[in-house]
Structure formats: C-alpha cells, structure tokens
Amino acid sequence: MIDFTSALYLGMHHSSQSLEPWAQLSLGVPAALVEPPGADDVAMALAELQGCEQALLMPSTLHLYWDLFGMLSKLPVSLYRDEETYAIARWGVDRAARGGVKVHRFRHHDPQALLAQIKDQSSRNTYPVVVADGFCPACGRPAPIDSYLDIVRRFGGLLVLDDTQSLGILGVMPKRHAPYGKGGGGLLRWGGHYGPDILLGSSLAKGFGVPIAVLSGSQHWVSRFKSESDTRVHCSPPSVAVIQAAAQALEVNRMQGDPLRLQLNKRVRQFRKGLELIGCSSSGGWFPVQTLNGISGNSAVRLHQRLYRRGIQTVLSRSHKSIGARLSFLITARHSATDIDRCIEKLDALINDVDRLTQVSNAPVNLQVFSGLAMD
Incomplete structure (x- = not known):
C-alpha cells in the first residue's frame, strides 16, 4: 500500500531505539513547578529557528490555544478571526467569547475585509487581535502576513498565527526551484517577518513528526503566557520521551533538513x-x-x-x-x-x-x- 495520508512531510520517524534514554516519562509535577528535562533547551532552539525571542513547549495546540485565549480574554481586546481558521484555534477563540470578548469573522485571506471589520467595530477601549492560519493547505497559499501586520500595527494590535503547516517546511531564502527555502523555521522566516506583535502557535507533528506544540513570540508575551497558563498548573507537561523526540527532530533538521x-x-x-x-x-x-x-x-x-x-x-x-x-x-x-x-x-x-x-x-x-x- 502506498500511503498518501501521512502529514509527516519530511518523513521523520522517531523510534525508541533512536532516542536518548530517559529515566522516567514524567516527573509527576506540573510544568508550572518544574520543567521536564530538556524542555528549556528544545524551546530555546525552536525560538531561534522561528526567529522569535522566546518559546515555550506545550503538550498540544489544544492546550496552547485554550490557555492563550484564556489569557487574552482578561485583556481589553477584540478578536478578528479568519473564517477558515483551523478548529483547534477556533475552540480557543470560543473560550474567549464565552468570557465576554467580542469576536468577529472576516473572509479568508482578505485583508480589506479585515480592515473594514476593524474600522467598523473598533473601540478606543480595546485593541484588535487577528487570528489566522499561517498557511492554508486547502488553497495552497500563505496568509497575507504583510497586509495583516500593517493593519495590526496601525491599530496597536496583535497577530496570532497557527504555523503548524509551515514549521519544518518553509524557511529563509526561497527560490523558484527551492520554494520552501532553507532551515525550516516556518512562515515568519520564509517571509522575513518579525516583531513583538506576532505570536506563533505551532504543532511539531507535521514537518518534525513529534506530537508536541510550541508557543513562540516576544519575551513579554511568552513570559506572560507562562505565568497565566491554566493547563501548565492542572495538566501534565509534555513527556520526557516526546521532548527527546523533539530534540532529535531539530538535530535531523539541522543536519539533513534542506x-x-x-x-x-x-x-x-x-x-x-x-x-x-x-x-x-x-x-x-x-x-x-x-x-x-x-x-x-x-x-x-x-x-x-x-x-x-x-x-x-x-x-x-x-x-x-x-x-x-x-x-x-x-x-x-x-x-x-x-x-x-x-x-x-x-x-x-x-x-x-x-x-x-x-x-x-x-x-x-x-x-x-x-x-x-x-x-x-
């Protein structure tokens, strides 16, 4: 059987024999108290790879977006969501809506529709948070990040991108015959976008073949998330085995990724x-x-x-x-x-x-x- 259903785009597999050994899968304490062995090193490597100041590992994007929008719901924000944003980020947005945050949808990959929404709904008491997938596999196009950032910065807002599809695939210096570029750092590296007003939520389960998530962005936002995360208190952190697999994936990417x-x-x-x-x-x-x-x-x-x-x-x-x-x-x-x-x-x-x-x-x-x- 030839399998065209796997999203392990780079073909990374992580057998138990290929990983560094570990003494125990879990420490038995939440990440809010102690990070699992290797977690800080992997997070630092991912932040550097993606072109961000800081990063934090999470068990999944479900944990990540639940906490992220829980944190944002405590701030004076209005959310503007691309109508085709993937379900898990939408569930996080729904949590914020239940907390009283105003949520508005705009047409897929349509900066003018976003701008019109913000102008129509803008309030001096809130600032906009724009939520979108970085790359849409259904239409095969990246989100118009340049335009989104222009709009976000015009209104003093924040751009939240799900970079799951791009991480490990896209990188710096894309060319006609090498459209993915080099390094695999994701959409920000591919498009040359940087700034303290961008937050990335990404799963490593595609390009890197590891069921773990990472929140990446400025030191301000990642540190705030770390201090206010609910699931880091009430749920188990990523297992030591998964963190070892993430470390191995980053090494494979460094040596063989291009x-x-x-x-x-x-x-x-x-x-x-x-x-x-x-x-x-x-x-x-x-x-x-x-x-x-x-x-x-x-x-x-x-x-x-x-x-x-x-x-x-x-x-x-x-x-x-x-x-x-x-x-x-x-x-x-x-x-x-x-x-x-x-x-x-x-x-x-x-x-x-x-x-x-x-x-x-x-x-x-x-x-x-x-x-x-x-x-x-």
Whole structure:
C-alpha cells in the first residue's frame, strides 16, 4: 500500500531505539513547578529557528490555544478571526467569547475585509487581535502576513498565527526551484517577518513528526503566557520521551533538513507534472498537500475507494469553498519516484470511469471526510 495520508512531510520517524534514554516519562509535577528535562533547551532552539525571542513547549495546540485565549480574554481586546481558521484555534477563540470578548469573522485571506471589520467595530477601549492560519493547505497559499501586520500595527494590535503547516517546511531564502527555502523555521522566516506583535502557535507533528506544540513570540508575551497558563498548573507537561523526540527532530533538521525539503519539492513537482500528462491538475501549488481539481462529491469518494483497492491510500477532504468531498494526496520526502509514477498510472486508468461509476451507484458512502488538512 502506498500511503498518501501521512502529514509527516519530511518523513521523520522517531523510534525508541533512536532516542536518548530517559529515566522516567514524567516527573509527576506540573510544568508550572518544574520543567521536564530538556524542555528549556528544545524551546530555546525552536525560538531561534522561528526567529522569535522566546518559546515555550506545550503538550498540544489544544492546550496552547485554550490557555492563550484564556489569557487574552482578561485583556481589553477584540478578536478578528479568519473564517477558515483551523478548529483547534477556533475552540480557543470560543473560550474567549464565552468570557465576554467580542469576536468577529472576516473572509479568508482578505485583508480589506479585515480592515473594514476593524474600522467598523473598533473601540478606543480595546485593541484588535487577528487570528489566522499561517498557511492554508486547502488553497495552497500563505496568509497575507504583510497586509495583516500593517493593519495590526496601525491599530496597536496583535497577530496570532497557527504555523503548524509551515514549521519544518518553509524557511529563509526561497527560490523558484527551492520554494520552501532553507532551515525550516516556518512562515515568519520564509517571509522575513518579525516583531513583538506576532505570536506563533505551532504543532511539531507535521514537518518534525513529534506530537508536541510550541508557543513562540516576544519575551513579554511568552513570559506572560507562562505565568497565566491554566493547563501548565492542572495538566501534565509534555513527556520526557516526546521532548527527546523533539530534540532529535531539530538535530535531523539541522543536519539533513534542506536535502529533505529539496527531495519533498522534487516529489511534489513530479506529481503535478504527472497529473498534467494525463490531463488532470491539482490545487496546492508547491505545497505537499495536493487536491485534485474537477473531481468532487461522489466522484471523489468512488475514486478514493477504487484507488484503495489498487494499493493507493488517499484522503477525502472538504475545502472551505465546497461542501462536497474532494480527493487529496499528502506527499512526503519518503515517497519514491516509483511511488509517484504508480499513483499517476492508477489515476490515469481509473479517472475516466469515475463519472460513469457514480451515475450507476449514487448510494451514500459512510467514509470519514476531513473538513481540513491541518490535523494536529
């Protein structure tokens, strides 16, 4: 089975044999009292990688956003959320709303809509906090960070970005034939954005293959978060094993990350070129999440099933532009040229029969359809 469902874009795996040994998984105390061994070193390395002053490890982005918006709800802020912000950050925003914070939505990747919202809703008693995903895999585009920052700075606000998709993939000095750039520091490094008015919440579960999260930003905001975090008091911190895996991932990234990113881009280009040769196309640009164009709903479901029977595992997704299922392929650096060629060959053999098959059998199919591709 060739797997196109894994979001381990750089193909990092962390076996127990490959990690440094640990004496115990947990200290039995919350992080508010004592940080687990290695946590400070990994956080410092991530802050440097992302171009931020300070960083703090969290067990997941769910913990991170729950605490972040709990903290912000105590401040005189109004929240402005991109309508397609991923669910976990939205849940944090919902917590702030329940605490009485005004929340406004604006159109996806639309700075003018954001500006109009802020002008219409602005108050001298609050400042705006803009919440968005740094990179949208559904449309294959980064958020317009330049414009968002111009607006935020005009009103003395704060920009909160979920950089999960970009961390480990994007970096400095992107070029035409190396669009990911170097270093894997994420969207801020890729676009050259810096400032004390930016906060990043990121999972390492994609590019780095580690189920842990990091909050990165200015010393002021990270220190404040650390002192006001609820889950750092009431929940277990990341385990020592996961922290060891994060340290290993950063070392692999330092030693092999750029060749892995070049390999990943090579496979994405091969996939898109292969689609072109059989008369198809995909959305996603140079990003490793590729979604077939022109095939949706039952057609996408039937093609998903037939590919699976022939050894090709894909993802049924749902974009913000359509309620119907679409077929996505998550490409990683572990895919070989033969994997891509075989996938294109199977698509070529099956795709022309999809509409006919759908017309013959329109019975509903009970398959999981993901509403997004930013799974934590």
